[in-house]
Every structure is written in structure tokens, then in C-alpha cells.
Amino acid sequence: MPDARTVQPGDRTLAYITLAPSVALLLLLSAVPTITVLATAMQDVGLGSLSGPWVGLDNFVWALNYDAFWRALWNTFYWVFGSVAVEMVLGLGIALLLHQNFAMRGIARAILLAPYLIPTIVAVLVWRYMFHDIVGILNYFLMNLGLIERPLQWLGSTRWAMVSVIIVGVWKFFPFVVLALLGILQSIPQEQYEAARIDGASAFQQFWRITLPYILPVFILTALLRTIWTFHKFEIIYLLTGGGPLDVTTTLPILVYQKGFVDFELGRAAAIAILTFVILAALIAVYFMLMRRAESKQ
């Protein structure tokens, strides 16, 4: 007879009891808001209330026929892939540089983290100064160098606004990529390079055949995380341009905000939010497939 108080392996009740607090917390923090948004998306919610008459999928149909939605989706892709591509290339380059031995390497690494640690609002205010067409330092330098004849309207022109936003995004978030890649670079056993040197591999061959395959899984994972985070980044864009001019920097999160809290059409905003979620989920699925393939190569 087993003692009633001893825990038996495979005791399901105990498993459920111990899991319950985590599950409850997850439901509260994740499932409840999701379901609330889904419910909102199926109602016609107007000004001053949180619910309204049920309209089924009308809001979704509306969103899919809404030009601004498709424009915002295109803007989002521009913003996400523009930022992440530059961040990854720049991050890899700087990580490789910082991986070398040089004097004051520690200080260089610390300085590099600064953009990541500066609060967004502070960074944005400084960047807005720098982007200013008359007093901004960017135009001052570009004109002194003779690269441009007249000051550029960085944030105010439809041509440069998204580029400007991407510049700030990259500046702020590439240190994360550097940090992640530097970590994996430093874990490559030195002996692998020594063996390759004895075998006659050139510096490029060492990078191509040892470094790159070694860091690839982390590289892909970092790109995935940066994609997710950039996809629903709100404050940088909103504080820099507010989505303008002429909606050229209105990404999906900005559109959701405008629909919900400027136009007070919470139902439609929720529908766009749900669609955003679905698109992002599909994107993540593709990434996971890529990652699994990279990992199976390891």
C-alpha cells in the first residue's frame, strides 16, 4: 500500500494542481485580451462605449476592402524588412569588428549599447533635431560635403519620411543584433580556426566555412525576434512622424491606433489588429521553417 501522502509518478491531479497557477496567469494575460479583441472586432463599437451591436465578420470585410489597410500593410513590410535587413547586416559587421582583439574593446562594446538603453522619447527628440531641415546637423553635413544642394525634408517629405524612420529604428535596435551575434561568435572554439589555418584556409574561407555556419541559427533567430518586435513597433514611428506625411509611415499598428483612438471606431480597429496578428503569425511560421532547416544542418 503506498502511503497516501507520497507523490506517485504520473499523478495527474498533482500535475494539474501545480500547473494551475501558471495556466491561470497565462489565460489572464494572453487569452483574455485576445478573446476580448476578437469579440470587439465582431461588434460595431462607436464613440464612448466598449461594446455595440454584433456585426459578425463585417469589420473584417470592411478592412480587406479598405485602401488604407493595404497601404499600411505595404508600409509595414517596407518598415520591417528595411529595418531588419539593415540591422542584421550592420549588426553582423560590427559584431565581427568587435570580435577582433583591439585596445579598449570593452569600452567600445559598452558605448555601442548606448542607443539600446536610451529611452525612445529622448532618442526621438534628439533625432528630430538632427533631421530638422533648417537647423538639423544631418543636412548641415550633407551640404558641407556637397552631397546635396538644398536641405532635405527628412521627416516632412513622402520620399524620405520612411527612410528617416528606418534610420532611427536601425540606430536604436542594431545593438541588440550585435550583442546576440557577439555572444555566439565568442563561443566558437578557437581551435577550429587554428585547425583551419594549418589546413590552409584563407581568412575568407574561415569566415565562410566556419564562422557563418556556426552563427547561422542564432542569426536567423535574431532576425526572427527583430522582425516580430519591429512589426508591432509603435512609439518610434508615432513620435517621429505620427504616421505622416500623407500616411507614408502609417504602419498597421499606427493605423490601429488611428482607427481606435482618433476615429473611435474600436470594432474596425480591432479587426485590423486581428488581421495584423494573423499576418505576423504567418511570417513567424515561415521563419520557424527556415530555422528548423538551418538547425538540421548543424
Added chain:
Amino acid sequence: MAQVEIRRISKIFEGHTAVSDINLVVDDGEFLVLLGPSGCGKSTLLRMIAGLEMPTSGDIVIGGKVATRLKPKDRNVAMVFQNYALYPHLTIYENIAFPLRVQGVEKSKLNQKVRWAADLVGIEPLLQRKPRQTSGGERQRTALARSLVRDPQLFLLDEPLSNLDAKLRHSSREELRRFQDRVGVTFIYVTHDQVEAMGLGDRIVVMKAGKVRQVGTPKDIYSHPADTFVATFIGSPPMNLVETGPTTVGFRPEIFLPRRGFVESANLLEAPFRIRRIEYLGGDQLIYGTVSGNLPETEVISRIPSSVRFDGAEGEEIAFAAHIEEVRYFDTETGVAVLASDVQGQTRRAGHA
């Protein structure tokens, strides 16, 4: 195949001397072992021969050619690392093929070479696996095969067996030696394990603190250690050392045996031995205790084969002895070995005092 000459090599790392003024000639086809405790400079010396470190001064000559300033790849050496340094993302086949791929060797020749090397070390069935799907011993053989495909004139091995468990290490030692006999190439092998060194080396270089303490065959080094460091570093348990004034007397545990086992009565170093503890090790038993009488009271160890009857019990005092010609003498102050003829009188005087 090549002779290697180390000429007055030193290596100083930021004020710390890792290798100090070493001269050495490694014969063509020889299996030379660099042996010493960790930090003695043996790995640094090996890495300088490989070209992974530049010597601070001195020259390295490989196959009659001064190689001191040559890049590693131009020295035609192969190196096997302690952790094997296999590339985790490549199959065993691709790992072995790596040196040929970077040289741009054509496909059919590459394939033939890889299969030849894999066959030589017996890993042909594993070629499509990744390193992490193989055992430690298989990885070690893969590393050997990879170093083999370039037809190196010199093999450098940095503790290649130290990551294997004791049983595998034993069989790998045997395999490695047969491998060297087959390929007939000069081997320089670094280890801190004296059993490996004794079992593998044609000659052993015993190093300490960046300096060579002794070079010789395993037998030379064991029976005629150049100083007290070599005497105690080689052999397990180490040589017993008894200080008798300016001279230190040394005798191996296995020659220090009960007096009544000796037929003759001349030419013996005799001493009463008080037994403190007897350790049974299967094949042998170790008798720990204290010598006295003619010798100053000192803790020593005797090793007696278990097949020989020994009745002594812990706490007893028994007459022990060793053959004079097997006893070694060292200068107490410097630790350097001195000739028996130079000290015979002295020891006797010390003994009678």
C-alpha cells in the same frame, strides 16, 4: 617525412617566459613525446612548431628548411587538437575533406583521399554522420583522418587522448602507435600523462617551467632521471628520495624490498622499515612506512608484487634493502643527478654518522 630541429627557441608572453632557450632534434620518423606538468611550455612549443605562435627568439627547421616565419599551411604539418576541433555543421566526410576543399583539390581525387584516410583509421561507416552523432573515440579518429589527407611530413598532437575515458585511452594509445608505424611520419606528441609518454614515445622530453629537464628513451628517463624533478614526476608512486646531507639518495619503490629476499649480503643499501600502511592494488601492494637506521628517518614507499608473499603487518619494523647499483644519487641543493662513484664514500660516511 622530416627531421625537426628546434634551435634556441624561446617564447615570452607579456613578461612571462613560457619556453626558455630550448634545443632539440627530432629524428625523421621518430615518435617524440613532450611531457611535463601543465604550464611547463610543452603546448606552446608544439604550437610554435605548428606556426600558431611565433617564437620570441630562435629558429625552427622542418625537413632542412627554416620554417620559423612560415605560415602554418606552408609547413606541411598536421595537428590534432585536444578537443579535436571538428566542424560541428559538417559531416565526418566533409570534415576529413576540409583541408582538400580549401586547397581546391579535384573531386575524384578528394573522394579517393577521404575514403583512404577514413579506412586507415576505421571510420568508413560513419562518413555521413555529424560529429555530435559519434563517440569521443570516433571523433579522435576523425581528427586523425583529417590531418592525414594532406600527406603531412610531420604530425603534431596536443593531448589527443585526454578527453577519452580510461579504458578507451588505453586502446587508443595502442592504435595511435600502430597508426604511426604504418604512416611512418614524424610525430611530436604533447601530454602530461607519464603513462602515455612511456607507452608511446621513442624518446621523451621532460619539461618544467619552460625548460627541458631531460631527453631520453622511456627507459633512460625512468632508470636514470637527470634530477629529482624527473625522478618524482616519472613513476607512480614516484622515486623515494632520502636526504643524507649534501647528497640525496633515490630508489624506486619496486627495488626497495624485504632484506631476506636478497641472497647476497654485499652491495646492498639496508635499512629498517617501519610499516605504517599496506595498500592492496590488485597486481601490486604498496607498503607505506618510515626508513631509519643508517638513513635519516624518512617516509618512503615499497612496491611488492602481490604474487610475492609478504608477511609484514602494519606497525611492524622489518629489514628492507635495495641493490646499490640501482640506487641513484642527487645533489641535495641543486637536485641534479650525480654519479654513484662520486658519492659512494660520502654516503657511507653519512650512513655511519
